[in-house]
Amino acid sequence: MGRKARDGTLSRNLEGRLMCSFCMRPEAATGALIAGPDAYICEACVFECSRILARETPAQWLSAVTDLPRPRELHDFLDQYVIGQEHAKKVLSVAVYNHYKRIGCCSALGDPELGKSNILLIGPSGSGKTLLAETLARRLAVPFLIADATALTETGYVGEDVDGLIRRLVQSCDNDAQRASLGIVYLDEVDKLAVRHTVSRSRDVSGEGVQQALLRFMDSSVVRFAPRERGAARRPEWLEVDTRQILFICGGAFEGLAQLVERRRRGHGIGFTVDLPGPRRCSNFLAYAEADDLIHYGLIPEFVGRLPVVSVLDPLDEDALVRVLTEPANALVRQYTKLLAMDGCELHFTRGALHALAQEALARGTGARGLRTVIERVLLEPMYRLPRQREVQCLTIDERAVRDGGSPSGFEYSCSTRA
Numbered sequence: 520m521g522r523k524a525r526d527g528t529l530s531r532n533l534e535g536r537l538m539c540s541f542c543m544r545p546e547a548a549t550g551a552l553i554a555g556p557d558a559y560i561c562e563a564c565v566f567e568c569s570r571i572l573a574r575e576t577p578a579q580w581l582s583a584v585t586d587l588p589r590p591r592e593l594h595d596f597l598d599q600y601v602i603g604q605e606h607a608k609k610v611l612s613v614a615v616y617n618h619y620k621r622i623g624c625c626s627a628l629g630d631p632e633l634g635k636s637n638i639l640l641i642g643p644s645g646s647g648k649t650l651l652a653e654t655l656a657r658r659l660a661v662p663f664l665i666a667d668a669t670a671l672t673e674t675g676y677v678g679e680d681v682d683g684l685i686r687r688l689v690q691s692c693d694n695d696a697q698r699a700s701l702g703i704v705y706l707d708e709v710d711k712l713a714v715r716h717t718v719s720r721s722r723d724v725s726g727e728g729v730q731q732a733l734l735r736f737m738d739s740s741v742v743r744f745a746p747r748e749r750g751a752a753r754r755p756e757w758l759e760v761d762t763r764q765i766l767f768i769c770g771g772a773f774e775g776l777a778q779l780v781e782r783r784r785r786g787h788g789i790g791f792t793v794d795l796p797g798p799r800r801c802s803n804f805l806a807y808a809e810a811d812d813l814i815h816y817g818l819i820p821e822f823v824g825r826l827p828v829v830s831v832l833d834p835l836d837e838d839a840l841v842r843v844l845t846e847p848a849n850a851l852v853r854q855y856t857k858l859l860a861m862d863g864c865e866l867h868f869t870r871g872a873l874h875a876l877a878q879e880a881l882a883r884g885t886g887a888r889g890l891r892t893v894i895e896r897v898l899l900e901p902m903y904r905l906p907r908q909r910e911v912q913c914l915t916i917d918e919r920a921v922r923d924g925g926s927p928s929g930f931e932y933s934c935s936t937r938a
């Protein structure tokens with residue numbers, strides 16, 4: 520036994536009793552300790568170590584890579600849940616595939632070099648940014664966390680700092696730090712971190728400060744913290760997460776960015792651009808957004824540099840919203856049909872009603888997000904009455920029922936009893 524094991528702090532606790540050098544529990548609590556030249560280890564820690572090693576063997580990584588869905592498969596899966604956004608689907612499928620392929624290969628070959636390709640999604644509210652990220656994470660069965668960039672603070676301020684974000688990811692994996700490090704973090708509203716947007720905000724935390732804090736995590740940084748429930752057997756005292764394998768997908772509407780792009784493309788100082796941009800033109804110009812435009816918008820160059828993959832999503836038009844209502848595997852119309860079927864009622868929407876719903880959602884300017892609100896309003900009255908009105912067996916929502924705002928009269932008008 521080495522000198523350190525006898526005298527050093529690694530092997531004895533404050534009372535001078537032998538302890539496990541890994542979890543620091545005394546011999547009385549751990550049972551037999553296995554001695555090394557400089558340290559001791561208990562059974563629980565041996566178990567934990569073998570579990571970690573089992574996951575890190577190259578063979579396992581390679582099989583994970585062989586099982587990795589190819590970009591085309593990822594795209595097909597996205598198609599089941601996300602309407603439109605073809606470009607974003609393609610870009611994301613490839614980027615996410617490459618990300619996990621890289622992780623697998625680098626780990627297998629013991630290569631620490633990991634050029635990570637975090638992703639930036641630019642698109643209006645309710646166009647499917649979160650949905651795309653979430654659906655990919657579900658297909659890959661990797662941990663997924665959604666966070667709002669505007670709620671983040673610099674370390675030391677009140678609120679959730681970036682460390683807290685990683686901690687939340689680990690907690691969502693039942694404190695499995697290893698698994699958490701393969702996760703995807705979707706960071707919403709990063710456009711609100713732009714320097715020019717934070718000047719007039721009331722909170723004392725600058726968006727720039729948060730951008731700086733995020734930089735560290737988007738590359739590689741070890742976050743170390745104590746798990747919430749301590750003391751339980753076989754639970755390490757500290758959890759460590761290396762963020763270098765965590766994929767960050769950032770999203771934002773970037774209002775006004777299209778105008779910046781347009782101005783750049785037309786050359787500065789030419790007066791005729793002023794009153795040209797309409798919504799359609801703007802989204803066209805967004806497709807030409809470059810790193811410089813994002814920096815001009817107020818993101819710091821280092822932050823933009825960490826987001827090499829950029830995709831622009833289209834605003835959903837009326838036809839797209841009708842498809843969102845009906846086509847996805849978990850489409851709203853399917854959901855409510857199932858819900859009313861539980862009350863023994865068959866629900867139908869006419870084509871006119873679907874378009875009216877889409878138009879109303881469109882008017883709200885929150886993209887597909889508005890659809891649920893509108894459909895809830897229209898179906899409120901029927902859903903309120905149905906559980907009592909046993910005779911109603913077939914309910915057709917037509918255009919008028921939508922336009923009448925789901926008033927009782929609209930309901931009377933559109934429901935019928937079947938013999």
Ligand SMILES: Nc1ncnc2c1ncn2[C@@H]1O[C@H](COP(=O)(O)OP(=O)(O)OP(=O)(O)O)[C@@H](O)[C@H]1O
Pocket residue numbers: 600601602603604642643644645646647648649650651707708770771772835843847886887888
């Ligand atoms: N392209 C789409 N296809 C199908 N459903 C969509 C699509 N876009 C949005 N939705 C639906 O609208 C809701 C909101 O979408 P999502 O959260 O993805 O918007 P977002 O683009 O992330 O907007 P925000 O930036 O405001 O969060 C989701 O519940 C989703 O079901």
Ligand SMILES: [Zn+2]
Pocket residue numbers: 539540541542543544549560561562563564
């Ligand atoms: Zn131990």
